[in-house]
Amino acid sequence: MDGERALPRNREFEFELPVGYEDAEGQVHRTAVLRKMTGRDEAIMADKRHRSNGARMISELLGNCLVRLGTIENPGLRVAQQLYSADRHYLLMKLREITFGAEMQATYSCPTCQEATVLVEDLAELEVVRLGGDEVLEDLVVRLEDGYVDRSGTVFDVLVFRYPTGVDEERIAAASRDNASRGKNALMARCLKSMGDMPRPRLEALGSAVFSDMTLSDRRLIDQAMLSRGLGVSMQRSVNCGGCGRDYDAAIDMSNFLAAS
Numbered sequence: 001m002d003g004e005r006a007l008p009r010n011r012e013f014e015f016e017l018p019v020g021y022e023d024a025e026g027q028v029h030r031t032a033v034l035r036k037m038t039g040r041d042e043a044i045m046a047d048k049r050h051r052s053n054g055a056r057m058i059s060e061l062l063g064n065c066l067v068r069l070g071t072i073e074n075p076g077l078r079v080a081q082q083l084y085s086a087d088r089h090y091l092l093m094k095l096r097e098i099t100f101g102a103e104m105q106a107t108y109s110c111p112t113c114q115e116a117t118v119l120v121e122d123l124a125e126l127e128v129v130r131l132g133g134d135e136v137l138e139d140l141v142v143r144l145e146d147g148y149v150d151r152s153g154t155v156f157d158v159l160v161f162r163y164p165t166g167v168d169e170e171r172i173a174a175a176s177r178d179n180a181s182r183g184k185n186a187l188m189a190r191c192l193k194s195m196g197d198m199p200r201p202r203l204e205a206l207g208s209a210v211f212s213d214m215t216l217s218d219r220r221l222i223d224q225a226m227l228s229r230g231l232g233v234s235m236q237r238s239v240n241c242g243g244c245g246r247d248y249d250a251a252i253d254m255s256n257f258l259a260a261s
Helices: 039-046 054-065 076-082 085-100 166-171 173-178 180-191 200-206 216-229
Strands: 012-022 028-035 066-069 103-109 116-122 140-149 155-161 192-195 236-240 247-251
Touching: 012 085, 028 085, 039 054, 054 066, 054 076, 054 085, 054 166, 054 173, 066 076, 076 166, 085 166, 116 236, 140 216, 155 216, 166 173, 166 180, 173 180, 180 192, 192 200
Parallel strands: none
Antiparallel strands: 012 028, 028 066, 103 116, 140 155, 155 192, 236 247
């Protein structure tokens, strides 16, 4: 398994996080120890309260299964919520791997002919991008082509984003459930630190409307910038359709993620 070191009894496993958790003193913790899921953790996944907020379920699951994070013993729910999304998704992938094994059945639908292709994914082989040893996560700066135009005609075309965390995922869950595009806008609004010299109170008042009013080409620039950093597990794969022969890109099917294959 990628970045793994088995601890005694093979119930706990050590991994290096793609980004790392910064505590109140500014110390960054990148070594995480996970234990295998138990029946109590399965009950968390089955809890009806989490059906409307999968991000909260992930927080509780990681909060339970994280044994240690750097020098922090039993980090718990609060730390799991504050982890960067890249680290949360990486840990969730590894939690599935150590509990049920690396192989996972996945189904993909061809966008041309809709034929289903069933594959067995090897989670241990997925690419993981990490920060360098002394590298620090920096904010993401995006320069837009068209920019956001306010009522006075002023154009704002330089945006600065921080990277999302578990708290962000939980807060935008309802919006994402109702409308994926609005959920994406809500997440970007939460992570937007500045837009040119626009005063912070005004930026906060605009909220997700900033992204609703942007051109699709500018939104694509933001997406490309976020993907270009590529920290964490690469969730894209190429699929060949047995029906029409087309090669297409797809996000890895996670419908069987937290179940034994």
